[in-house]
Amino acid sequence: MSEAAFDGIYNDGRQAGAEPVRVLIKADGLLIETLRGSDLAFWPFDEIERHPDDEEGRIRLGSAKGGDARLAVSAAGFAAELRAKAPHLFRKGGVGSTLRLALLLGLLSAGVIGGIYLGIPRAAETVAPLIPPSVETRIGASYIRSVKQLWPACAQDGRARQALQDLTNRLLDKTKIPFAVSVDVTDMKIENAFALPGGHILFTRMIIARMESPDELAGVLAHELGHVVERHAMIGVIQQTGMAVLLQVLTGGSSGSSEWALNAAGSLATLSYTRRLEARADAHGLEMLKQAGINPRGIADLFERLEKERAGKTGLGLPPFLSSHPPTQARIALARAAADAPGKPALSPEDWAAVKALCAPKTTEPAPQDDTKEKPPKPAR
Amino acid sequence: MSGDQDGRRPAGSASGLSFSQTGRSVAMIGLCFKILLLSIVTLTVYRFWGRTQVRRYLWGHTVIDGEPLDYLGKGSELLIGFVIAFILYLVPLGIAINVIFTFWPPDPAGRLVPASLPWVFAVEIGFVYLVMVGLYQALRYRFSRTAWRGVRFSLTGSAFGFGVKALLLIFANLLLLGLLTPVMDLAIFGSIARNTHFGDKPFRFEGKARSLYGPFLLTYLLILLLLAGVGAGIAYLTNMTVGMGGQINEKTAPEALLQYLPFIIMGYVFVLLLVIAVTSFYAARSLRVKGSGLRFEGLSFKLDAHTLSYLWLLLSNLFLIIVTVGVALPITELRRFRYIFSRLSAEGTVDLSQIGQSTGPRPRFGEGLAEAFGMGNV
Numbered sequence: 001m002s003e004a005a006f007d008g009i010y011n012d013g014r015q016a017g018a019e020p021v022r023v024l025i026k027a028d029g030l031l032i033e034t035l036r037g038s039d040l041a042f043w044p045f046d047e048i049e050r051h052p053d054d055e056e057g058r059i060r061l062g063s064a065k066g067g068d069a070r071l072a073v074s075a076a077g078f079a080a081e082l083r084a085k086a087p088h089l090f091r092k093g094g095v096g097s098t099l100r101l102a103l104l105l106g107l108l109s110a111g112v113i114g115g116i117y118l119g120i121p122r123a124a125e126t127v128a129p130l131i132p133p134s135v136e137t138r139i140g141a142s143y144i145r146s147v148k149q150l151w152p153a154c155a156q157d158g159r160a161r162q163a164l165q166d167l168t169n170r171l172l173d174k175t176k177i178p179f180a181v182s183v184d185v186t187d188m189k190i191e192n193a194f195a196l197p198g199g200h201i202l203f204t205r206m207i208i209a210r211m212e213s214p215d216e217l218a219g220v221l222a223h224e225l226g227h228v229v230e231r232h233a234m235i236g237v238i239q240q241t242g243m244a245v246l247l248q249v250l251t252g253g254s255s256g257s258s259e260w261a262l263n264a265a266g267s268l269a270t271l272s273y274t275r276r277l278e279a280r281a282d283a284h285g286l287e288m289l290k291q292a293g294i295n296p297r298g299i300a301d302l303f304e305r306l307e308k309e310r311a312g313k314t315g316l317g318l319p320p321f322l323s324s325h326p327p328t329q330a331r332i333a334l335a336r337a338a339a340d341a342p343g344k345p346a347l348s349p350e351d352w353a354a355v356k357a358l359c360a361p362k363t364t365e366p367a368p369q370d371d372t373k374e375k376p377p378k379p380a381r
Numbered sequence: 382m383s384g385d386q387d388g389r390r391p392a393g394s395a396s397g398l399s400f401s402q403t404g405r406s407v408a409m410i411g412l413c414f415k416i417l418l419l420s421i422v423t424l425t426v427y428r429f430w431g432r433t434q435v436r437r438y439l440w441g442h443t444v445i446d447g448e449p450l451d452y453l454g455k456g457s458e459l460l461i462g463f464v465i466a467f468i469l470y471l472v473p474l475g476i477a478i479n480v481i482f483t484f485w486p487p488d489p490a491g492r493l494v495p496a497s498l499p500w501v502f503a504v505e506i507g508f509v510y511l512v513m514v515g516l517y518q519a520l521r522y523r524f525s526r527t528a529w530r531g532v533r534f535s536l537t538g539s540a541f542g543f544g545v546k547a548l549l550l551i552f553a554n555l556l557l558l559g560l561l562t563p564v565m566d567l568a569i570f571g572s573i574a575r576n577t578h579f580g581d582k583p584f585r586f587e588g589k590a591r592s593l594y595g596p597f598l599l600t601y602l603l604i605l606l607l608l609a610g611v612g613a614g615i616a617y618l619t620n621m622t623v624g625m626g627g628q629i630n631e632k633t634a635p636e637a638l639l640q641y642l643p644f645i646i647m648g649y650v651f652v653l654l655l656v657i658a659v660t661s662f663y664a665a666r667s668l669r670v671k672g673s674g675l676r677f678e679g680l681s682f683k684l685d686a687h688t689l690s691y692l693w694l695l696l697s698n699l700f701l702i703i704v705t706v707g708v709a710l711p712i713t714e715l716r717r718f719r720y721i722f723s724r725l726s727a728e729g730t731v732d733l734s735q736i737g738q739s740t741g742p743r744p745r746f747g748e749g750l751a752e753a754f755g756m757g758n759v
Contacts (some may be wrong), residue, residue, distance in 0.1 A: 013532070015736055016732050016735075017735075052441040068738065070528075098419070101427075106426075109423055109424040144458060
């Protein structure tokens, strides 16, 4: 069997010198020998790796088991001869393998994000009770400060404040709570109520405006107090921080395109609490109402009104207070079931009027339809 | 200057070395877009493989004495290194910052409260330290994945020791209002160069900060003048604004400022360009001193960098990055490589056959810390 021999240059990978060699293309590999004919190395085809050709078009090869040894061959005819025996060295690895890698990486990162999205809420629920309430109080203080900067609390009406405080105390009468709870009404263009870390509860003017009786106010307040007692706001904070950190791991610190991924995932994370947490806050709330002798019919009425309005609207005009909450019909049913006793009114008519007057608009506005995008504020960091 | 390739010397004994970078910017355009597209699809995770491809191209077109460099790193090594560094260093640092701001939240105006300052300062020192450590580790990885004529480069020495040294130098330089810059510059470069090996032989570095102080002091003076000029300009403009808008009060001031916004931006860009121009005088000289202080065996190197050519490189690269929103980053790296290697030469002799394979450190994973701090560009 006749073998072609080609001239090449060989670096043995042990020292930086180079040696002119003869390269023989055998049936199963390349035999590299000195010009005098003694063997230097034998590289089986399936162990050969191709390195980028150099500027002069020399084919540069290495061996998977040959360390950093290099062989460079420029002789005409070598390429054709080698291709016949080892076509895999001449295949354009390009498109197919790159796409496979991209697909794999895409799936991997999607999987990681999915895992994070499902795992972090659970982890946050486990960690939150371990954070001392004093720390949560500090966090809450910085939250409430930045909120009040953006949306000033409404005019301090002594009577209304006292009424809200009394109602809060009445609801918390039998409940132990590690925070000094504060209740404020702010002029935010959204129908919602929030429980911030550290026991700060915020009503928006617009949700107060939708309430038709003090029992409705008490119902929403009790629900938010449920969040406070269970420290759900702390869970939310941990959830958001954890989500941001882990996404940062995935996308790296500073690359521009990673920003959008981070933001997209971040807004997913602000979908506030899971339904399970909302249901727990509901249960707590109903319990508090019962203890305080307030009829839960109020909150059922409010839910029903908001729900009816939603049904009447085309599209997804879900009032924010309902959007993140358990299926409304079930909640209404639950509240109705609890509404057996007549109960005492939550506030006196005078107090109720004072609360309603907080932040009251100068002229009566129509219920806004598209201000529902506003999000609860985040702490300024 | 780089001569033409004067033939290969199979026997191994070389007198002088020639350097060139033969890569072409146009040839990299496709690669840039491929990396962009795949990075988007993979939520940026592809960047590690993209970077590896860019390096393979850059190294493969860096030709020393007729033989190209080989880049032997893998994308997966960069990815794993990054994840490890993130968990080891960045997560603790992030937690520390969060804890500090939990206990001492900034006041409503966003200012830090005094009680938090020592802690914030400590975290910032830790940050600078880790940046320097990361820089060293990244170089170590790159060198260990670079081979020429079948022999690898390596970087020995402790990255943490380097971090301490660099931190002390930076701190001393701050105390001396930047007057220590040439000393710091060459000390940092020197400790990297002296720990760099090709195969089993080390590089040496004999550059002296003394030779840099002339150009440095001139640059320093020019920058001081520039700052004074900017200060005077701002004062003048403010006076003019008051003159035209009458009494400055809280309502008219922002509007008056808004009116001048285009000029303010133009002025800012102008000053920035001036600073780059002035500092490139020192930077080119610093490159030259670093190059000519470098020794390897019987070789001494020379780097023919000059102010105008270096300024052009800086400005044109800046322009490319801004215009392409960073997509052309690999091309700017190619242009930097080309600048260095077309101006690098070496005289003297070296017997390459006496240089054995590297026994230096070969980290298993790459550059995590540098990547985590957004420095892993190339």
